[in-house]
Amino acid sequence: MPQSTFELIYDVVKQIPKGKVATYGQVASLAGNRRWARVVGYALHANPDPEHIPCHRVVNRLGEVSKAFAFGGENRQIALLEGEGVRLEDGRVDLEKYQWNRVMLEMLE
DNA sequence: GGGGTGACGCGTC
C-alpha cells in the first residue's frame, strides 16, 4: 500500500544526515516528484512529528531558513543548524558545502 | 465537488 505524499516527504526529511541540509526542491525530488516543492513546505508546516522530522535541515533553494519556522522562530532553526556544525551567513547556509546530496557527489570525485 | 491557500521554484520585468 502506497504511503501518502506527506509520509513520503517526511521519510526523506528523516534521512537528511546531521550536519547537512536539503532544499525543498531536493526533498520533493527525492520523495518522488520535483514539483512537490510546495507540498513539502506544506508538509513541514504541518510537521506532526517534530522529534523525528528535522525540518530545520530543510531550507529553500537559496539556503535561507524559513521565516515562518514553527519551532520558535527562525532563530531556533539557525541555532539548531549551527549546533550541528552548519555555519550560517546572515541567516543563510552555503549549499555548496552543506547541501546533502551535493556532498555525496563531491565525495565520489 | 469546488475554491482558496501555502515553510517553493523559476522565468520575467
Added chain:
DNA sequence: CGACGCGCCACCC
C-alpha cells in the same frame, strides 16, 4: 538586484 506572476500539487473548509 528586487518585485511580481505563474505553475505545481496536496490539504482544509
